[in-house]
Amino acid sequence: MMQNDLTQKILFNPLHAEVNELYILSAYATPNMLSWYMKNIYHKTTVPIRINLVVGMVPFDNLSVSIHEGFQNIVSSELPHEISSIKCSYVIDKPAEHANLFIWCKDGHPVTAFTGSANFVQSSFVGRHRNELMDICNPAEAMSYYESVVPRTVYCNHAEIEEYIILRPTHPVLDLECNLVNGLDEYDSVVLSLITKSGEPGTRSGLNWGQRKGREPNQAYIPLPSRIAKSGFFPLEKRHFTAITDDRHQLTLRVEQQNNKAITTPVRNSDLGEYFRNRLGLANGAYVTRADLDQYGRTDVKFVKLDDETFYMDFS
Incomplete structure (x- = not known):
């Protein structure tokens, strides 16, 4: 055995x-x-x-x-x-x-x-x-x-x-169409910034990770601060988890890179970038600027932990 x-x-x-x-x-x-x-x-x-x-x-x-x-x-x-x-x-x-x-x-x-x-x-x-x-x-x-x-x-x-x-339903707070039917206040949550300390998105990181020669320009990741990575909020060990988005999409994500600094779509890194560009009203492969985020009305994204492998991702 x-x-x-x-x-x-x-x-x-x-x-x-x-x-x-x-x-x-x-x-x-x-x-x-x-x-x-x-x-x-x-x-x-x-x-x-x-x-x-x-x-x-x-x-x-x-x-x-x-x-x-x-x-x-x-x-x-x-x-x-x-x-x-x-x-x-x-x-x-x-x-x-x-x-x-x-x-x-x-x-x-x-x-x-x-x-x-x-x-x-x-x-x-x-x-x-x-x-x-x-x-x-x-x-x-x-x-x-x-x-x-x-x-x-x-x-x-x-x-x-x-x-x-x-x-x-995936969770008691969601209906069969993945619409919220109950509040999320009782669940643990974190807010992750999509901009750097300079106040701008990374030029070759974050939502613009693919903006380098020879890379697929939609490739992107959500920056994950070390203190949150170490907190146990997200699964580590490169385990995959599901994010149900506020617009009723579903993404498979994982934490990776050195010091667990990034949340990506592991099977296809460009999926995350395509998702955010679509929400921002940008063309596929477009460079994401602070002005794009300001026009949309968000410079961060919120994750609510529903269980160990399921999260609600709010970019509304």
């Missing part, structure tokens, strides 16, 4: 066998974990892999709006070269599936498989936040079980998916 280094043993070491398919049946899973894996598989394989994820406990616990929309965003997004495709589906009929299986295949043939307590979530695989116990299992038997579940699933991006599952 395995207790340590589960991430390496289950998610990365099998790549050395030139496998090209990963089948995951997980009782619970999050788009934050999937985006984390997309980011961290970079340069770890020369053989692009196909990822097929089945989320098993949807008939029992239903699914939050942010989890569902997060999966939909990922399967329709641009993928790294190491991943050829991602499919995500939900078990829709009872009984719900509480099993966890990770099955690696090569050209359709099962090569190695793992089962145990670890769900496909960051608290199981990123950092040491709880103990998990996994073991190697018979890959053919694991694949047979996985395939027996598939007929009771529907893809997350199916045109009529909401006819098959029950969605619940």
Whole structure:
């Protein structure tokens, strides 16, 4: 049985066998974990892999709006070269599936498989936040079980998916459309400045991080002061987290760079810059000035912590 280094043993070491398919049946899973894996598989394989994820406990616990929309965003997004495709589906009929299986295949043939307590979530695989116990299992038997579940699933991006599952609000302060329905005063919050000590946005940092030769000009990050980074408000260890914005968008973010000084959109650094330029009424790739922020009416952005992986981002 395995207790340590589960991430390496289950998610990365099998790549050395030139496998090209990963089948995951997980009782619970999050788009934050999937985006984390997309980011961290970079340069770890020369053989692009196909990822097929089945989320098993949807008939029992239903699914939050942010989890569902997060999966939909990922399967329709641009993928790294190491991943050829991602499919995500939900078990829709009872009984719900509480099993966890990770099955690696090569050209359709099962090569190695793992089962145990670890769900496909960051608290199981990123950092040491709880103990998990996994073991190697018979890959053919694991694949047979996985395939027996598939007929009771529907893809997350199916045109009529909401006819098959029950969605619940991401958090009690939000409705199904991610509108605020309750106040946020009782929740911890921080306000992060988008300008430097000079009173201007950084010329080659912050919202203008990409304004350098050879860079995608929309690349951006939100500066994070050291005292806030050290406070525990945001997850560290390069864990991904979700921000629900005041205009009902959803961003996957993480804290990174030296001394945890930046909040970025890790899968595609330009996503954050495109978001802010759109809010400011600027063209993609435009240089952001203090005048642009003043005209909009904000030189900062507020984050409210709803839970360890979910935040409300207010730039209204």
